[in-house]
Amino acid sequence: MRFLLTTWGSRGDVEPLAGLAVALRELGAEAQVAAPPDEDFAALLARAGVPLVPLGPTVHSVVANPKPPTPQDAFKLAPALVAARFETLSAAAEGCDGLLATGLMPAGARDVAEKRGIPYVLACFHLLGLPSRHFPPGRRPGTPSPEGETDNRVLWEQDAQRVNALYGEALNTHRAAIGLPPVDNVRDHVLTGQPWLAADPVLCPSEGRTDLDVVQTGAWILPDDRPLPDGLEAFLDAGAPPVYVGFGSMASYIPKDIAQVAIEAVRAQGRRVLLARGWAELTRIDDADDCFVVGEVNQQALFPRVAAVVHHGGAGTTTTAARAGAPQVIVPQVADQPHWAARVAELGIGVAHEGRAPTVGSLSAALTTALTPEIRAEARTVAGTIRPDGATVAAKLLLDISARH
Structure with missing residues (x-):
């Protein structure tokens, strides 16, 4: 079996996918990672023996500047990443048996999987972006919620509107180009009703903390046996x-x-x-x-x-x-x-x-x-309580989903 794993984000978004790819390889499957073409990430994946498919601009070019990215930068980056995913992942997914996405709101990944007719999984490394009646959403570029609004359900609805403003037009334009119907709620479309949480349950307990049916695998750890300098x-x-x-x-x-x-x-x-x-x-x-x-x-x-x-x-x-x-x-x-x-x-x-x-x-x-x-x-x-096998757990789940599909 072959799988396409994709992300756009920092090293903390790329290294877990390398760990998952290695775990898949140990179970007899193949995996490639579509990720930003930063030199650090290319070297990391090469060390793990995992093929890199360059996706979008380097992260370094976006975040390693004198000032943090502005909301205007975000509104330029979002549609650019959607376009990059449709172009890059459509080609890379050929012959694959499943597609797993993570990182910065991977709008476009599920749509490529849908067109290819292969399973899609959304994975995250924390609970911050998952809708919950128990806590409000994190900050996101776009129109802020009215001051004084405290109803978490309302706040999450407004969060979905901000995601639509960032990604909606680009996503639906590209979906139409490949013959797919439009999506009304980009955030929920990307997340699905059953996202995976690649975080340790001791460090990041999930039970009862989100409205979604989360599958928690444990953290995806890439073994590192390099000696210290x-x-x-x-x-x-x-x-x-x-x-x-x-x-x-x-x-x-x-x-x-x-x-x-x-x-x-x-x-x-x-x-x-x-x-x-x-x-x-x-x-x-x-x-x-x-x-x-x-x-x-x-x-x-x-x-x-x-x-x-x-x-x-x-x-x-x-x-x-x-x-x-x-x-x-x-x-x-x-x-x-x-x-x-x-x-x-x-x-x-x-x-x-x-x-x-x-x-x-x-x-x-x-x-x-x-x-x-x-x-x-x-x-x-x-x-002593941190489980080391999260990547293997996830790899077995991915193989099972693909086999059943």
Whole structure:
């Protein structure tokens, strides 16, 4: 069997698909991933032996700018991605037995599957975009809801209208071009009534939290057996475990002085600093030997050897740190990150920093809490409950759906 997996988003959207593709391969199936053509993602998929089908513009070109994307940028990107999906996925899906989509509102993916007559699955890595009577929708470009509106059902209806404004015209134009009828509610059409949740049930419990019939598989983890670089090994061996600080692809969101603040806050705790360069190109503030800067690295091997992980709260980093038993300090910036921060704090395995722009004092205070023996012990306890087989669970489900179809 052959499957097409697709996403458009950051590394946290691409790496899980690589993990799922590897799990499918281990079960005797083939899979290719249609994803943004960023060099980082191409290298990741190549390392996993998974074919890359370039889809749309690079993510780096959209998010790694001096300022975050504007609503106007979103209204340009949305129809462009719809067009890219119809063009790219239509060709890539030929001969496939199923199509799974995730990432930024993958409008166009289900429609290609419909035209091809193959099963379609929508997967997500958090609950933020799934309609629920229990919580309001997240922010989305477009006409905001009236101030004072508190009825979640109304708010979610207005969220659907915003999705239609972003994607509706482009989607229905392309559907008409291939002989498909129009869609009235793009969001619900993309999500389906039974989306998959590729997140660990301990870190992201789903029962009773959304109005949809969610299938929770566990997180899709790509095994990583790469050794750590020699320079990093030497730094780790030269003293007590350092505090890791990294903000991934959040280049246009994090404060410009975040490296200075983080290094000084970690030093205030008497700890060494391991600074991840990331898309913001973070770097040292002096030549002191208590700070080491690292690029892309095997976090699965690294996080068990650090004192704590300071990060933005992406699903992948949160899960990797939790599996490693490393205390976390999450400084959330956008989207689902505040939810991961809140959950880490609720579980007692870390601290949710209040606000996206920490000071030396506020981050040092958060680290004071995160570095306590109590949080370290709880982090190690929770680590033993994180299931490692989510990708295999999902791969078996996908094979079963295709076989039944």
